[in-house]
Amino acid sequence: MTPRVRQQQGRRVRRARLAATLTAALALTTGSLSMASAADGSGTRTLAKLDNPYANARVYVNPDWSAKAAAQPGGQAIANVGTGVWLDRISAIAGSDEVMGLREHLDTALEQANGANIVFQAVIYDLPGRDCSALASNGELGPEEIGRYKSEYIDPIAAILQEYASHTNLRVVATIEPDSLPNLVTNTGGTAGATPECDTMKANGNYVEGVGYALAKLGAVQNVYNYIDAAHHGWLGWDTNLAPSAQVLYQAANAAGATRDDVAGFIVNTANYSALKETNFSLTDNVNGQQVRSSKWIDWNQYADESSYAGGFRAAAVAAGFNSDVGTLIDTSRNGWGGSARPTGPGPTTSVDNYVNGGRFDRRIHAGNWCNQAGAGLGERPKAAPEAGVDAYVWMKPPGESDGSSKEIPNDEGKGFDRMCDPTYGGNARNGNNPSGAKADAPLSGEFFPTQFQELLKNAYPPVN
Known part of the structure; x- marks a missing residue:
């Protein structure tokens, strides 16, 4: 029997085990998942979780992504960096002969740990009507399929994670x-970026209910730490967006059985490109009598980078009602912006726009551009507690995985063609009607894109040795 055949047989056995788990998951309740309850019999969960799950722990290396990275010229240098595992459809839970499923990942994580502490990063990503403003990342579930989201997606994930809750060295x-x-x-609601799909999801409440349900089910597992996505500074950095978004997250954290105690923190810049720290200018700088905030790039935003935004969002979240000890994660997988185009100092003071544009590390055409951005580079390597209030820098988006196809590609994953992934597109209201800045010849979202991977290596900052 060849190793390949043995591997396929092993995966078939694991999928059979998953089928039994799916059946059992239908009967799960939040209470049945709890590892401990209050001594007074109130039923309140009293889970003794860590303040920072990344502290004194390594991060799981996904063998599926690692093999693709290592096969690329120069890729061996980062092939052993931990990345997120994206559970972006129901079938991803079981996996296939080609792709590992959740249980196989967890078994492999324990092998990699070899008794030490290890963090397994899972991206929960299959809401009904998923990503209502971007076709490239639309999902398999329709806007009203909240029942399937709960019973066929979240419940099975929670059931599997519960099986591994006794492994005290495993942190999910x-x-x-x-x-x-x-x-x-x-x-x-009639905003410049409004879409009918997003209006539908606001009206039916399934984003709020779905996130709340995920928080409650997963948060009840002893070694699971939930971090809610909080976008990035180029999306929510204005006063009109920041506090209202924190309030919506708090609403979700108290929906469908969840409480704020189910939230370990927030993650910013997930799968995005916003620079970690812009050091060549400050928002308080004044150029020829004009504030830097008035520049076209900043556009009166309260933040210019993800480090400052993470702190700002965290403060807004606490003000909205979240626990004061919540942490943040910053995805630095593609925000390095190194290479020959990286500025070495501020731009010329001939105008406020020249000053900012000449000095900013983020070389995108517009901060709202998000798809396969040309010129991007790997950012800071994953690191625990790199700065105050930040639990870790992470590579939640595996470098080299596409954000979306640059042209329409038929598929059975519910993923559409978004013009923001088309390098010829002139933009829309959500990116100030600017060119998309996307790379050509990109595959479907989630598929490996070697051309992008090579550019990320080339433009890495800090550089890849």
């Missing part, structure tokens, strides 16, 4: 539904 970080809740603030 669940990134909850990127690009979902902020859409209810910025892309609804």
Whole structure:
């Protein structure tokens, strides 16, 4: 029997085990998942969780992504960096002969740990009507399929994670539904970026209910730490967006059985490109009598980078009602912006726009551009507690995985063609009617894109040695 055949047989056995779990999951309740309850019999969960799950722990390396990275020229240098595992459809839970499923990932994580502490990063990403403002990342579930989301997606994931709850050295970080809740603030109700799909999701309440249900079910597992996606500074950095978005997240954290205690923190810049720290200018700078905030790039935003935004969002979240000890994660997988185009100092003071544009590290045409951005580079390597209030820098988006296809590609995953992934597109209201800045010849979202991977390596900052 060849190794390949043995591997396929092993995966078939694991899928059979998953089928039994799916059946059992239908009967799960939040209470049955709880590892401990209050001694007074109130039923209140009293889970003794860590303040920072990344502290004194390594991060799981996904063998599926690692093999693709290592096969690329120069890729071996980062092939052993931990990345997120995206559970972006129901079938991803079981996996296939080609792709590992959740249980197989967890078994492999324990092998990699070899008795030490390890963080397994799972991206929970299959809401009904998913990503109502971007066709490239639409999902398999229709806007009203909240029942399927609960019983066929969240319940099986929670059941599997519960099986591994006794492994005290395994810490599961669940990134909850990127690009979902902020859409209810910025892309609804007649705003410039409003879409009918986002109006539908706000009206039916299934984003709020779905996130709440995920938080409650997963948060009840002893070694699971939930981090809700909080977009990025170029999306929510204005006063009109920041506090309202924090309030929507708090609403979800108290929906469908969840409480704020089910939230370990927030993640910003998930699968995005916003620079970690812009050091060549400050928002308080004045150029020829004009504030830097008035520049076209900043556009009166309260933040210019993800480090400052993470702190600002965290403060807004606490003000909205979240626990004061919540942490943040910053996805730095593609925000390095190194290479020959990286500025070495401020731009010329001939105008405020020249000053900012000449000095900014983020070389995108517009901060709202999000799809396969040309010129991007790997950012800071994953690191625990790199700065105050930040639990970790993470590579939640595996470098080299596409954001969306640059042209329409038929598929059975519910993923549409978004013109923001088309390099010839001239933009829309959500990116100030600017060119998309996307790379050509990109595959479907989630598929490996070697051309992008090579550019990320080339433009890495810090550089890849």
